[in-house]
Amino acid sequence: MAVPTNASLWLLPPFVLTCMILHEAAHALAVKHFGREVIAIGLGWFWVGPFFFVDTSDMWLAGRRERILVSLAGPIADLVIAGLLALASLLLPPQLASLVLFGAAIRYLTVLLCLTPFLEYDGYYALCDLLNRPNLRRDAFSWLFDEFRPTLVALATAATHRRTELFYALGSLLYLVFLVTMNAFANHAFFASLFREDRQAWFVGPLVWVITLSLLAFFLAGLMSDLSQLRRPARRAY
Structure with missing residues (x-):
């Protein structure tokens, strides 16, 4: 799959925006399908960027x-979009097919991100319902930060009595390290590709790094804010 040209990369924002709307529409339609009400639809902020949301609390x-x-429902909608794009790429000229296939790859990557339960995305809420643990993330980190002491005895006890919290909290921390690393590499690669036609200019290299490090700083600030909130006592849902 060829890398899209600079002009093609500018199509990413409207493409992602459209897919986000379809993703949330799938959640809303699923809620209505089961006879419940969509309380609200809106725009919010998560860590470093805006996102659309559907209030499904009536569920x-x-x-x-x-x-x-x-x-x-949202990840399933993304899979359908990605599959249709992948099929469409088989019928299109090579240059256009490469662009469409790139869009499909983005949606497949989005599905993986959404289904990963270590952040409060769709996969996390599905896991909470599957385990019947509505505050799993907050419980796990609250226990890890405030109660758990990393000794062999404590680890053995936790592995027996707090297995879910232990695995989830440690898995989340490892995933966050991976996510921060990939965020830095992905941003640098994206902006380096975006400005590759101007790479002869002296300021392009430093500019790419400034943008990358700035976005990484925002990302880390959101991460630290999220972790600090998780140290507060969990509110039980009954």
């Missing part, structure tokens, strides 16, 4: 299976 009055399906 708490539905069964666990229905809640899981509502959580998975």
Whole structure:
């Protein structure tokens, strides 16, 4: 798959925006399918960027299976979009096919991100319902930061009695390290590609690094804010 040209890269924002709307529409339609109400639809902010959201809290009055399906509706919509784009690329000229296939790859990557349960995305909420642990993330980090002491005895006890919290919290921390690293590499690669036609200019290299490090700083600030909030006592949902 060839890398899209600079002109093609400017098509990414409207493409991603459209896919985000379709993703959230799938959640909303799933809620309506199960006879519940969509409380609100809006725009929010998560870590370093805006996102669309659908308030599906009325689904708490539905069964666990229905809640899981509502959580998975968005990633399923992304899979359908990615699959259609991949099929369309087989029928298009090579240059256009490469661009369409690049869009499909983005959606497949989005599905992986959404289904990863270590951040509060769709996969996390599906896992919470599957385990019947509505505050799993907050419980796990609150226990890890405030109660757990990293000794062999504590580790053995935790592996027996707090296995879910231990695995989830440690898995989340490892995933966050991976995410921060990939964020830096991805941003640098994207902006280096975006300005590759002007790479002879002396300022392009430093500019790419300034943009990359600035976005990384925002990302880390969001991460630290998220972790600090997780240290607060969990509010139980009944």
